[in-house]
Amino acid sequence: MKEIELKMQGKIKRLTNRTFKFDERVREGWFSAVYFLKTCEIVEEFKPDNVVTMQFFQKHDAVLCGTDEAIALIKTFAKNPDDLEIDSLKDGDKISPFETVLKIKGPYQNFGFLEGIIDGILGRRTSVATNVYHVVKAARSSGIQKPVIFMGDRDDHYTQQAGDGYASYIGGSTAQATHAMNEWWGKRGMGTMPHALIQLFKGDVVEASKAYYAKYPEDELIALVDYNNDVVKDALRVAREFGDTLKGVRVDTSRTMVDQYFWRNPDVLGTFDPRGVNAELIFALREALDEEGYSHVKIVVSGGFTEERIRTFESQNVPVDIYGVGSSLLKVDIGFTGDNVILDDEPEAKAGRKYRHNPRLERVE
Numbered sequence: 001m002k003e004i005e006l007k008m009q010g011k012i013k014r015l016t017n018r019t020f021k022f023d024e025r026v027r028e029g030w031f032s033a034v035y036f037l038k039t040c041e042i043v044e045e046f047k048p049d050n051v052v053t054m055q056f057f058q059k060h061d062a063v064l065c066g067t068d069e070a071i072a073l074i075k076t077f078a079k080n081p082d083d084l085e086i087d088s089l090k091d092g093d094k095i096s097p098f099e100t101v102l103k104i105k106g107p108y109q110n111f112g113f114l115e116g117i118i119d120g121i122l123g124r125r126t127s128v129a130t131n132v133y134h135v136v137k138a139a140r141s142s143g144i145q146k147p148v149i150f151m152g153d154r155d156d157h158y159t160q161q162a163g164d165g166y167a168s169y170i171g172g173s174t175a176q177a178t179h180a181m182n183e184w185w186g187k188r189g190m191g192t193m194p195h196a197l198i199q200l201f202k203g204d205v206v207e208a209s210k211a212y213y214a215k216y217p218e219d220e221l222i223a224l225v226d227y228n229n230d231v232v233k234d235a236l237r238v239a240r241e242f243g244d245t246l247k248g249v250r251v252d253t254s255r256t257m258v259d260q261y262f263w264r265n266p267d268v269l270g271t272f273d274p275r276g277v278n279a280e281l282i283f284a285l286r287e288a289l290d291e292e293g294y295s296h297v298k299i300v301v302s303g304g305f306t307e308e309r310i311r312t313f314e315s316q317n318v319p320v321d322i323y324g325v326g327s328s329l330l331k332v333d334i335g336f337t338g339d340n341v342i343l344d345d346e347p348e349a350k351a352g353r354k355y356r357h358n359p360r361l362e363r364v365e
Contacts, residue, residue, distance in 0.1 A: 015068035053342035066125030087361035132171025248298035
């Protein structure tokens with residue numbers, strides 16, 4: 001938690017140009033809206049001595065992310081970037097609606113074509129960081145912080161993994177599914193087995209787990225136990241085989257399936273939705289493991305978990321130890337706006353917009 005607190009306080013060292021793999025076509029304006037490119041050309045010819053101040057804001061209470069990436073973009077592709085004055089908050093800062101998070105001062109034609117790209121960077125990264133922050137907060141609503149694993153590799157284009165993984169880290173996620181997701185913050189991806197591994201052993205989770213452990217004995221063994229739609233039975237089979245070596249079981253039951261446990265115990269049905277990974281199934285799994293002396297085995301759940309669903313589980317004290325979350329963390333619902341608000345040291349902005357001083361901004365050298 002100390003590292004998360006430092007991130008929120010803006011005390012983590014900024015990422016630099018060396019971190020990001022920018023497409024060189026940014027310099028040519030390939031990713032800029034054409035009207036920005038035309039404006040730069042017009043200004044270059046008719047108003048070359050201008051000095052504008054551009055500020056960026058959004059409209060939510062959020063966890064800011066993407067400032068380091070945006071600054072690196074400016075330093076890499078703006079014309080004469082060392083002549084620009086850049087002031088910024090830091091990744092991990094909590095921000096308010098309409099608060100200025102980034103300010104750039106200099107000749108418009110030197111950086112104006114980057115406005116839309118900066119908006120996009122800040123919007124996506126801040127959305128992911130904020131989503132993760134709320135999920136992590138939900139996962140400690142019962143008083144104990146449960147780890148959240150970011151499993152968004154299959155929910156968006158692979159080129160977004162590094163940035164999304166970093167934003168997830170800024171938001172408080174403790175682990176990511178791929179190496180790319182960890183690239184910007186210097187860690188490695190984590191994970192154990194998918195359903196494909198068990199399929200290759202003809203549905204035998206014990207044999208699949210044996211093979212996994214033989215190949216990766218240094219890993220903490222966490223067995224996936226929903227392949228046969230009988231999580232209690234398969235979890236106990238693996239636990240009996242591995243004993244103390246088994247560190248956890250993961251349940252990823254489809255929302256369209258009802259686990260075999262309920263068909264064997266129909267008397268418990270009738271008061272809840274028995275599909276997918278539900279509270280009653282996890283309670284039954286925990287009880288079965290504990291009864292046979294496997295209280296050390298942690299329970300990991302995944303499959304369609306959202307902030308609301310985690311809060312519901314935590315309010316019911318469902319015995320989950322780790323949450324795996326994917327698609328709900330990638331919803332981009334925070335949009336940034338860049339506005340020119342000062343021209344040649346005099347207020348000049350479109351109606352409804354004005355310069356918003358923010359004493360929290362820090363000069364970027």
